[in-house]
Amino acid sequence: MKRREFMSKSGKAVALTTVAAGLGGMRIDALAASPVMNRMNQLAGDNDRVFVLVQLTGGNDGLNTIIPIDNADYYKARPTIAIQKKDTLALRNGLGWHPALSGFKSMYDKGTLSVVQGVTYPNPDRSHFRGTDIWLTATDTDVFKDTGWVGRYLQTLAPNFPTTMPEHPLAVQIGTSLTLGFKAPGGSIGITFRDPDAFYSLVEQNGNSAYDAAPKTYGGDELDFMRSVERSSQLYSKAVKAAADKVKQNKVTYPTGLGQSLRIVARLIAGGLKTKFYLVNIQGNSFDTHIDQGGATGAHASLLQQVSDGVKAFMDDCDQLGIGDRVAGMTFSEFGRRVMENGSRGTDHGTAAPLFVFGKNVIGNQVHGADPNLTSLDNRGDLLMDFDYRQVYAAALMQWFGAAQTDLQQALLRDFAPLPLFNQLSSAGDEESAQLLASMRTYPNPSSDVAVISYSLPSAADVRVTMHDIRGSVIGVPFSGQQQEGAQTVSANVATLPAGTYFFTINAGRLKQMKAFTVMR
Amino acid sequence: MNRRVFFERVFNGESPQPLSITAGLEPYKPTDKLSMDDALHLLRRTTFAPTNDDLQRAMTLTPAQAVAALFSGNQSPIEPSWGRVNIYTETFANDQARQTEYYRRYYEMQSWWLRLMRTSTFSILENLTLFWHNHFCSDYxxxxxxxxxxxxxxxxxxxxxxxxxxxxxxxxxxxxxLIYLDNITSIKGNPNENFARELLELFTLGVNNYTEMDIVEASRALTGWRINTQMKGEFRQQLWDPGDKVFKGQKGKWNADDIVRIIFEHENCAKYFARKLYKHFVYEIPDEKIVGELAALLRQNNYELKPVLQILLSSAHFFDMQVRGAMVKSPIEFMVGLSRLFDFTAMPDDYSINRSNLLTQEILNPPTVEGWKGYHLWVNTNTYPQRQRIAEAFIDGRRNDNNMNFTVKPDVVAFAKRFPNVNDPRKFITEATQYLIAFPQGTKGSEYLLEQLLLNAPDYEWNITMNNVELRLRSFLQAVLTLPEFQLH
Structure with a gap:
């Protein structure tokens, strides 16, 4: 007889609440009245929104995703892999969808998907692991963190984690090893598994119920960590199974690959799992298309199709399961790829690329940012930045989850102006904010002597335009005072600034938007 | 400082406090023979896991003697038959046949290396070999x-x-x-920066200790390397950039040797290696004072590793109670350790490999040039229960991928008979647990393990010849090997 059988047969099975209690925490049920649980309940009740991160591992080629169909430089740079205009799906003037993205196109046309062009960060890193870490930890290129942006945000919702474990896992990755993004200051706040049923049967539900206190040494600290992993496995494998059991059937058929992970996510959300963040990813380094990446068909096309069809099926399913209103998500990838194709009919590591936000409550049918400029490139022949990726995170946290400014700073380490991407819990200011952003232009970009920002104020306001560097340090205030509704222009002397990426931030009343520009020497 | 305080400080934006162990690099109990706990600590950290023979031997030695003895082992083991067959002259029927044979060889080499790890006696050799594989990374x-x-x-x-x-x-x-980091393509006039970047960032200096210009200049100095027909790296003068380079503030017509020379003149290089060694052998969060002292020792010894590592491993700092059990076992330490702890010689090769993979460590195939980051990334809600199920199945003498039995089961009765008080259930639990995990069990833990051993039998009936003793030993050992403590050493 195996130990596990013995345990259950001998009637020593221990209630999960007791398991948790034995580990130095309080009983979950005894926490109901605590401020922490109140906050958790409030989150679960008043704000049951869920955000799904879709990671395109390996570096997605942005120029072959949203195609600049009227740009001769694009076709010149990519003699063998360019997507011909006639093969693309119509997006808008000058831009076409990769033909594999019919799912995304239909969502975009329906208003449940938007495109953010030119997303990266200043001094982008072209290494996979560093680039991935940067996206997951929401840091500047030269800042190293061992906690993730999601983990830091979730720790603000569960400040006593891991002493007090939330009833349900706050973050779930469908996979085998846990993303750095879900690492919180208190430890891994997310869990990972591939399949709810396999996860449940993998985890020992009985185990030891009564641990002695760990010694007060570094070894003891690590033992506490290990116990918290065990506790997460035990507690959450049951919660996950319960949710998955409630929704045995999805409402649509999913494609293979990424879609199969999303299929599980839909079941868990609809089954009532109170998880805020999910992460699914493409297996391996698939998007790293150095050789033979193909064009309208081929390796890259089939990856895009996997993502687009998977996400489309997922959102359709969510709709039919009655959870469409509270699910949104985004794609991301550690970098885009070089403008010029290489000698192996592929592309090397690059910088800026488009990403997608999706969901019934995204402000849909938008292409944010300028079309890629293939004539002013950085010294490596890579695209310049339009938006910082943390402006997308800021939108997810503030607009989607309604995070407070202080929590945002905790998660993103400093302030970033959110792009107008999601219908907010309270929607005041959305439209004006979007109008302001849409009107913002910097020129000449890149600049060397004078940088100009033009914009259009939706209404008269007290305005402060600041210029700052990539660390957020203010290096100038080119304008401060009252401005009238309508077109405005502010210029700044940049002749003495070293080459690099800079930002203008416009604070106009309660509106705040940010725009990057480049100084070249 | 406990973990919570530590995390709160981190969370509040304060930098993590370094370890504050008062003990330094002075020798630990220089005239005493190693106690059992001390011997176990040393062997866990240096040999994947202690075998019984290694443990008995260590307890006859002083710390310095034991550490000196660990620096032995066969540095020229019997090689795979194909190990030095020339890749340029070897022929295959077709590409498919070549590919199939290459994969078979990688499987053979992984098996071969894991066997060396499982069977090595009183030696730090394979541990260090793996350390270097995880430092100067390449993947198959x-x-x-x-x-x-x-x-x-x-x-x-x-x-x-x-x-x-x-x-x-x-x-x-x-x-x-040369292949892994593309230096084989680097040529004067068109240098490839990949190797130069990792040489500085990951292999010697660490981030923030060089500039982007240093990378560019180093990559020029490192041009010209190719693989010759004898499968050896060879410098080709005509492919090398002979011009002046300014590297780390020094100007000259530098070549590869010059770059290494200049790098190793810098204290940060010694510190980088010292820190990495500390994290590998002592604890993930380095004590910067000790790191500084180790770095100075490395420089005094002209970067000879052995004398410096021997000082560390026989120091009061290394043996401090603070760091006992503070390392997370890697999947390799976990899998190899199972065999070593139980003198088990029948672990199937394919199973060793596929279970290590499942636990996210495939030797010869590190995830990136940064290697396995390890520590907390080794265990999550997926890999933790996987480890538990693997350990349970192991004690049953069974693979948990296909539930087939091993050719023999781990001999749990022979294991139990190693312990002097095997017929006293409470003392036996204490002794066996001491050997298997680095944390003594308190009242609750001991009671739990006693239940698992006795399985409702009264404790006075326990002895190693009782009926069903194997069943009870397996139940007890499965309980120990699925404790959170077993994932640490």
């Missing part, structure tokens, strides 16, 4: 030729505790490395 998917991965592995083994500067120099000419 990119390198492709099994012979080249084998030759690199051989270099790590032969230089395991030798001169770090020499090893770094040999990596410049290492064929697998």
């Amino acid at each position: 998917l990119k390198v492709y030729y099994p012979q080249l991965m084998f030759i690199q592995n051989d270099t790590f083994r032969k230089n395991a505790w030798g001169n770090i500067k020499t090893l770094t120099t040999s990596m410049i000419a290492d064929p697998a490395m």
Whole structure:
């Protein structure tokens, strides 16, 4: 007889609440009245929104995703892999969808998907692991963190984690090893598994119920960590199974690959799992298309199709399961790829690329940012930045989850102006904010002597335009005072600034938007 | 400082406090023979896991004697038959046949290396070989030729505790490395920066200790390396950029040797290696004072590793109670450890490999040039219960991938008979637990383990000849091996 059988047969099975209690925490049920649980309940009740991160591992080629169909430089740079205009799906003037993205196109046309062009960060890193870490930890290129942006945000919702474990896992990755993004200051706040049923049967539900206190040494600290992993496995494998059991059937058929992970996510959300963040990813380094990446068909096309069809099926399913209103998500990838194709009919590591936000409550049918400029490139022949990726995170946290400014700073380490991407819990200011952003232009970009920002104020306001560097340090205030509704222009002397990426931030009343520009020497 | 306080400080934006162990690098109990706990600590950290023979031997030695004895082992083990067959003259029926044979060889080499780890006696050698594999990373998917991965592995083994500067120099000419980081394509006028960047960032200096210009200049100095027809790295003068380079503030017509020389003149290089060694052998969060002292020792010893590592491993700092049990076992330590702890010789090769993979560590195939980051990333809600199920199945003598039995089961009765008080259930639990995990059990833990051993039998009935003793021993051992404590050492 195996130990596990013995345990259950001998009637020593221990209630999960007791398991948790034995580990130095309080009983979950005894926490109901605590401020922490109140906050958790409030989150679960008043704000049951869920955000799904879709990671395109390996570096997605942005120029072959949203195609600049009227740009001769694009076709010149990519003699063998360019997507011909006639093969693309119509997006808008000058831009076409990769033909594999019919799912995304239909969502975009329906208003449940938007495109953010030119997303990266200043001094982008072209290494996979560093680039991935940067996206997951929401840091500047030269800042190293061992906690993730999601983990830091979730720790603000569960400040006593891991002493007090939330009833349900706050973050779930469908996979085998846990993303750095879900690492919180208190430890891994997310869990990972591939399949709810396999996860449940993998985890020992009985185990030891009564641990002695760990010694007060570094070894003891690590033992506490290990116990918290065990506790997460035990507690959450049951919660996950319960949710998955409630929704045995999805409402649509999913494609293979990424879609199969999303299929599980839909079941868990609809089954009532109170998880805020999910992460699914493409297996391996698939998007790293150095050789033979193909064009309208081929390796890259089939990856895009996997993502687009998977996400489309997922959102359709969510709709039919009655959870469409509270699910949104985004794609991301550690970098885009070089403008010029290489000698192996592929592309090397690059910088800026488009990403997608999706969901019934995204402000849909938008292409944010300028079309890629293939004539002013950085010294490596890579695209310049339009938006910082943390402006997308800021939108997810503030607009989607309604995070407070202080929590945002905790998660993103400093302030970033959110792009107008999601219908907010309270929607005041959305439209004006979007109008302001849409009107913002910097020129000449890149600049060397004078940088100009033009914009259009939706209404008269007290305005402060600041210029700052990539660390957020203010290096100038080119304008401060009252401005009238309508077109405005502010210029700044940049002749003495070293080459690099800079930002203008416009604070106009309660509106705040940010725009990057480049100084070249 | 406990973990919570630590995290709160981190969370509040304060930098993590370094370890504050008062003990330094002075010798630990220099005239005493190692106690059982001390011997276990040393062997866990240096040999994957203690075998009974190694443990008994260590307890006859002083710390310095035991540590000195660990620096032995066969640095020229019997090689795979294909290990040095020339890749240029070897022929295959077709590409498919070549590919199939190469994959078979990688499987053979992984099996071969894991066997060396399982069967080594009183030796730090394979631990250090793995340390270097995880430092100067290459992976078989990119390198492709099994012979080249084998030759690199051989270099790590032969230089395991030798001169770090020499090893770094040999990596410049290492064929697998030349392919893995693209230096084989680097040529005057069009240098490839990949190797130069990782040489500075990951292999010697660490981030923030060089500039982007240093990378550009180093990449120029490192041009010209190719693999010759004898599968050796070879410098070709005509492909090398002979111009002046300014590297780390020094100007000259530098070549690869000059770059290594200049790098190793810098204290930050010594600190980088010292820190990495500390994290590998002592604890993940380095004590910067000790790191500084180790770095100074490395420089005094002209980067000879052995004398410096021996000082660390026999120091009061290394043996401090603070760091006992503070390392997370890697999947390799976990899998190899199961065999070693139980003197188990029948672990199927394919199973060793596929379980390590499942636990996210496939030797010869590190995830990136940064290697396995380890520590907390080794365990999550997926891998933690996987480890538990693997350990349970192991004690049953069973694979948990297909539930087939091993050819023999771990001999749990022989295991139990090692312990002097095997017929006293409480004392037996204490002794066996002491051997298997680094944390003594308190009242609750001991009671739980006693229940698992007795399975409702009264304790006075327990002795090693009782009926069903195997069933009870397996139940007890499964309980120990699925404790959170077993994932640490």
